[in-house]
Amino acid sequence: MIQNIVDGFLVGSILSLGAIGLTMAMHMLRFANFSHAELLSVGAYAALVFDALFSALLPVIDAAIGPLSLTWALTLATLVSMVITGLSAILIDKLVFKRVRAKGGELSMVFASFGVAMIIRNILGLIFGLDPVLYSQEIVFAIVVSREPFLLVKPDQVFTLIAALVIMFILHLVLSRTTFGYSLRAVAENPTLAQVSGINLNRMIVLIWLIGGGLAAAAGVFYGLTNQINPVLGRDLVLPIFAATIVGGIGSIYGAVLGGFLVGLASNLALVILPSGYSPAVPFLIILAVLVIRPHGLFGEERA
Amino acid sequence: MIGVLSYLIFFATVASILSIAVLGLNLQWGNTGLFNGGVVAFFGAGAYGTLILGGIPQDGLIGGFQLPYLIALFGGMVIAGIVAWVVGLLTLRLRHDYLAIATFGVAVAFENLVRNAAILGGAQGIRGFERPLRDLFESALAYNAAFFVFVLTLLILTYLFLERLIASPFGRLLRAIREDETAAQSLGKSPSRVRLTAFIAGSVIMGLAGGLYATFYAFISPQDVLPILTFQIWAMLIVGGAGNNKGAVMGTFLIWAAWTASGWALSRFAPLEVQLYTGSIQFVLIGFVIVGMLMWRPQGLFPEKLVVSQSAAAKR
Numbered sequence: 103m104i105q106n107i108v109d110g111f112l113v114g115s116i117l118s119l120g121a122i123g124l125t126m127a128m129h130m131l132r133f134a135n136f137s138h139a140e141l142l143s144v145g146a147y148a149a150l151v152f153d154a155l156f157s158a159l160l161p162v163i164d165a166a167i168g169p170l171s172l173t174w175a176l177t178l179a180t181l182v183s184m185v186i187t188g189l190s191a192i193l194i195d196k197l198v199f200k201r202v203r204a205k206g207g208e209l210s211m212v213f214a215s216f217g218v219a220m221i222i223r224n225i226l227g228l229i230f231g232l233d234p235v236l237y238s239q240e241i242v243f244a245i246v247v248s249r250e251p252f253l254l255v256k257p258d259q260v261f262t263l264i265a266a267l268v269i270m271f272i273l274h275l276v277l278s279r280t281t282f283g284y285s286l287r288a289v290a291e292n293p294t295l296a297q298v299s300g301i302n303l304n305r306m307i308v309l310i311w312l313i314g315g316g317l318a319a320a321a322g323v324f325y326g327l328t329n330q331i332n333p334v335l336g337r338d339l340v341l342p343i344f345a346a347t348i349v350g351g352i353g354s355i356y357g358a359v360l361g362g363f364l365v366g367l368a369s370n371l372a373l374v375i376l377p378s379g380y381s382p383a384v385p386f387l388i389i390l391a392v393l394v395i396r397p398h399g400l401f402g403e404e405r406a
Numbered sequence: 407m408i409g410v411l412s413y414l415i416f417f418a419t420v421a422s423i424l425s426i427a428v429l430g431l432n433l434q435w436g437n438t439g440l441f442n443g444g445v446v447a448f449f450g451a452g453a454y455g456t457l458i459l460g461g462i463p464q465d466g467l468i469g470g471f472q473l474p475y476l477i478a479l480f481g482g483m484v485i486a487g488i489v490a491w492v493v494g495l496l497t498l499r500l501r502h503d504y505l506a507i508a509t510f511g512v513a514v515a516f517e518n519l520v521r522n523a524a525i526l527g528g529a530q531g532i533r534g535f536e537r538p539l540r541d542l543f544e545s546a547l548a549y550n551a552a553f554f555v556f557v558l559t560l561l562i563l564t565y566l567f568l569e570r571l572i573a574s575p576f577g578r579l580l581r582a583i584r585e586d587e588t589a590a591q592s593l594g595k596s597p598s599r600v601r602l603t604a605f606i607a608g609s610v611i612m613g614l615a616g617g618l619y620a621t622f623y624a625f626i627s628p629q630d631v632l633p634i635l636t637f638q639i640w641a642m643l644i645v646g647g648a649g650n651n652k653g654a655v656m657g658t659f660l661i662w663a664a665w666t667a668s669g670w671a672l673s674r675f676a677p678l679e680v681q682l683y684t685g686s687i688q689f690v691l692i693g694f695v696i697v698g699m700l701m702w703r704p705q706g707l708f709p710e711k712l713v714v715s716q717s718a719a720a721k722r
Contacts (some may be wrong), residue, residue: 134503136443136510201701212441212506213640214700220637220693224686232682337633341514344507352503379522386511393496393504 123314351402
C-alpha cells in the first residue's frame with residue numbers, strides 16, 4: 103500500500119510535467135493534441151543521443167552523480183534535449199498544425215495530431231529500433247527505506263521527484279512574477295482583449311510550444327531514467343496525461359500539476375485491488391469518474 | 407485463376423465490411439461533426455457481442471448462447487450502441503475535446519479488457535465460431551462468394567438508409583448543429599440530444615461492421631481491435647471525403663487497396679532486415695497520407711455537396 107503511494111507520486115510527477123504543456127496548448131489552440139505524449143519520446147531519445155555524444159567527447163563527465171545512475175553527461179544532455187524538443191514542437195506546429203488551422207476547423211487538428219503522433223512514433227521506432235533501451239547499463243539497487251511496511255525506493259526516483267518539483271516551482275515563479283507570465287494568463291483568459299493590450303498572440307503560441315516541449319522532454323528523460331525508453335512510450339502515456347488534464351480542468355496549469363499526481367496515485371492504488379494487466383484502463387475510469395462528478399475538472403471553467 | 411478470384415472475393419468482403427464502419431463514422435464526423443477517436447471499441451463490441459451471443463458454449467468463456475445468427479448480429483449492434491450511449495451521455499454536453507479523449511480512452515480500455523479478461527477469451531481471443539449456413543455450400547469459395555453478397559447487401563442497405571437519413575429533416579438538423587449550434591438551439595432544437603442520437607446510430611453501424619468482420623474470420627482477438635484500425639478507418643473517410651457517403655465507400659476501397667498493396671510490396675521486395683519494420687513503415691506512410699490530405703485537400707477526393715437551400719437544390 104505505502105509502496106503504491108510512493109510509486110504513485112513518482113509516476114505522478116512525470117505525468118504532471120507532461121500535462122502542463124498539453125493543457126496550455128489545448129487551452130490556447132482549442133484542440134486535443136494526441137501527439138503531445140510523443141514529445142516525451144522525442145525528448146527521451148534526444149537525451150539518449152546527446153548523452154552518448156557528450157560522454158564520447160568528454161569522458162570525465164560520464165561519471166554517475168552520487169548514488170544515482172544519472173551522469174553529468176546525461177544532465178547536460180537533458181537540458182539540450184529540452185531545448186531541442188521545444189524547438190521540434192514549434193516546428194511541428196509550423197509545418198502541420200498552423201496550416202491545418204488555417205485550412206479547416208479545430209476538429210481537423212485533432213485528427214492531424216493523430217497523424218503526427220503516428221509518424222513520430224514510428225519514425226523513432228525505425229531509427230532507434232523497437233527494443234527498449236536504457237540510459238545506463240549499470241544496475242542501481244533500490245534502497246530499502248523500511249521493512250514494516252515494506253518500502254523500496256531507487257535513488258533515481260527520489261531525484262526525479264525532486265527535479266520535477268523544482269521545475270514546476272520555477273514555472274510557477276515565471277507565471278506569477280514575470281511579464282511573460284501575466285501575458286500568458288491574459289491570453290488564456292481573453293485572447294482578443296490581450297491582443298488589444300499589445301500582446302503578440304503568435305509569439306505566445308510559439309512560447310507555449312517551447313515550454314510545453316521542454317517540460318515534456320524532461321518528463322520523457324525522467325520516465326526513461328526510472329523505467330526504460332521505447333518508441334511506444336508516448337502511446338502508453340497519452341491517456342494518463344489526458345486524464346491528468348481533465349482531472350485538473352483543461353486550461354488550468356496548477357490543475358494539471360495536481361491532476362498528474364492524482365492520476366499517478368490513483369493508477370498505482372488501483373493495482374491494490376485490480377490485477378496489474380488492467381492498469382492501462384485505469385486512466386479511462388478516472389476520466390469517466392471526473393466527467394460524472396465534476397465535468398470541468400478541479401479548476402476548469404465552463405466553456406463551450 | 408481460382409486463386410485470383412478467391413483473393414478478389416476476400417479483398418472485396420473485407421473492404422465492404424470496413425466501408426460499413428466508415429459509413430458509421432461518416433454519420434458521426436462527416437454529418438454531425440463528432441470526433442470519435444475510438445472506432446475500434448464499437449467495432450469490437452459488435453464483433454465480440456456477435457460471437458458471444460451466436461457462438462457455441464466453450465469451457466471458461468462467457469456466452470455460447472447459440473442464438474440464431476441474425477439475432478446475434480443484432481445483439482452485437484445493441485451492445486455497441488450501449489457503449490456509445492454511456493460515453494456519449496457523459497461527454498456530448500461538454501466541449502468537443504472531451505468526446506475525442508473519452509472515445510480514445512474507451513478504445514484503450516476495451517482492448518485492455520478483452521486482452522485480460524479470461525472469460526472473454528483473453529489474448530487468444532474467441533475461436534470456433536460456426537459460420538451461418540456453412541453446410542449449405544460445398545466449397546469454401548462458393549460460401550465466401552455468398553457471404554460477400556450478404557455483406558454487399560448490408561453495405562447497400564446501410565448506404566441507402568444513411569442517404570435517406572441525411573436527406574430527411576433529421577439530417578438537415580444534424581448539419582445545422584454542425585454548422586451553427588447556437589442558431590439551431592435558438593430554433594428550439596436540442597443539440598446534445600440530436601448529437602447523442604447520431605453518435606449512437608453511427609456506433610451501432612460500426613458494431614454491425616464488427617459483427618460481420620468476426621463472422622467472416624470466425625474468430626476475434628485483441629489483435630483485431632488495436633488503435634491502428636481506428637486510424638485506418640479515419641484515413642478512409644478523410645481521403646474519401648467527409649460528409650459524402652459515396653466518397654466514404656470509395657475512400658475505403660482505395661485506402662484498403664493501398665494498405666494491402668504496400669504490405670505485399672514491402673514483404674516481397676524489401677530486404678529481410680527491413681521486414682521486421684514493415685508495420686512501422688506502413689504506419690508512417692498512412693500518417694503522411696492523413697496529414698497531407700488535411701493540409702492540402704481537407705475536403706477529401708469526393709467532397710460533400712453542400713446544399714445551401716431547398717430552391718438551390720431543386721435547380722441542380
